[in-house]
Amino acid sequence: MQILETLKEKSKFIRIETLKIHKLAPETRVSSSLSPIEIFVCLYYGNIINFNAKNPEDENRDRFIISKGHGSISMYPLLADLGFFDKDELKNVCKDNTFLGAIPDPIIPGYETINGSLGHGLGVGCGMALGLKLKQKEKNVIVLTGDGELNEGSNWEAIMFAPQHNLDNLTLIIDYNKVSMLDFSKNIIDLNSLNKKFEAFNWDVYEIEDGHNVKEVYTTLNSAIKKRNAKPKVVIVNTIKGKGVPFLETHSLSHILSIKPEDIDNLIMEIENAK
Template sequence: MRFDPQQLRRTVLDMAYAGRTVHIGCAFSIIDIMAVLYRSHLRVTVDDPRAADRDYLVLSKGHGVMAQYACMRELGWITDDQISGYCSDGSQLKGLSDSRIPGLEVTSGSLGHGLSVGVGIALGARRRGTDQRVFAIVGDGEMNEGPIWEAMLFAGHNALGNLTVVVDENGWQAMGRTQAVLQLGSLEQKFESFGFDAVTVDGHDEQALDVAFEALRTNGTGRPKAIVARTIKGKGVSFMEDDNIWHYTRLDDVRYQQAIAELEAAR
């Protein structure tokens, strides 16, 4: 499976347009991260999204779930009818991650909580003696939350080497620029001070992401891992890029066609 980011973005647009829903920008910023994970690093079973030996992808920033739905469509875990019926009456697919959907590991959207769940899953896997890995995707605005730092302390203290945290550092949170709301400084340095191996990469460079995931997996330190992925909110459609209005704006007919045309031209 290719997990082509442009096709994944097209699926997100189709879902958002069909459901007249929001959160396009925050889904676009993690598309490339999702594509690399599902293509090369996340162990899943196509026939069974709840296979007992699977790796876990915890989407703590649950409002970006359309990016994960797009990958799940590639795997055949959700259907074209579910895509076209997104957020309609009776739809199982909602605008936030919901653990009742096979393939989604947590119910998230209440920010700051997902990493704690991921840490618990990682600890459980180690106690069971499995080689399962846990990937937790958080937002940089979400890093303001106290439970995030408690989870990091616990992961570092317990040397959870099977845990990888990916920060979608797109520079925005709900009400403004992340640095204007609460300055976080160097996230890479903060992770390292909490006992993580950490790197910072371009979150839209698939090769750089691939190298970072593999290098951290094989470095042999036994410490938890972190990738700070510098991204652009709304990446892939010029009028959405780095504009927080697309956290809240719905597509009309004209904007939908403009966005589709840009994606097709880029391919």
């Protein structure tokens, strides 16, 4: 399928551009931003999500809330590539007089909400989904969280709320990279059997075994988001934190680590040459 080749190429492109941004702005959370790249790519380049780059607040858009905002710097090159803003802005990340900071906010075209404090995105998404249903608008609300973020109690209030109100226009995507800020997630709060937890709360559950396989990500997200059966949907995406950077992929502190500038060029060459 041509679409899968496009998604592979765009994933490689976004991974390289994310590393370039991190070289310019080492304060960005690079590990968290590398794990959801295929999710972002499939949603936008796979035409799963409805958006309008020239009018980001178009009433006919789907709403995409990136609750793990710090871990979405990889959205910057994607949004620029799609025409939400000028590509030259990517040279200014974290500099004075730019709207592209280390933690995104709604001043950036393409972002819906303030994403600095974890645990609020799903609740906001529930409100948007309920509002759209009451207005009888057939639009999707998609929320991306990290797995460590699920330690926040506010998420579980939303998880109880959504099925009671039959929010089948709501899809939660969990970037399940299994590393929190200061350790492996299992050593802080073990989310083992996460699928069973959501089933118990009456969610429609999907799981992606390899969150870096664009075929699996594209097929599952496309099916889940479009489904309407009076239940909210959750897609648990098994990813690797720091994907593409070997020393980050296995490090318990990858969330707060930076890559040395002199190493980034070598990493980019390896990614470019990978089949």
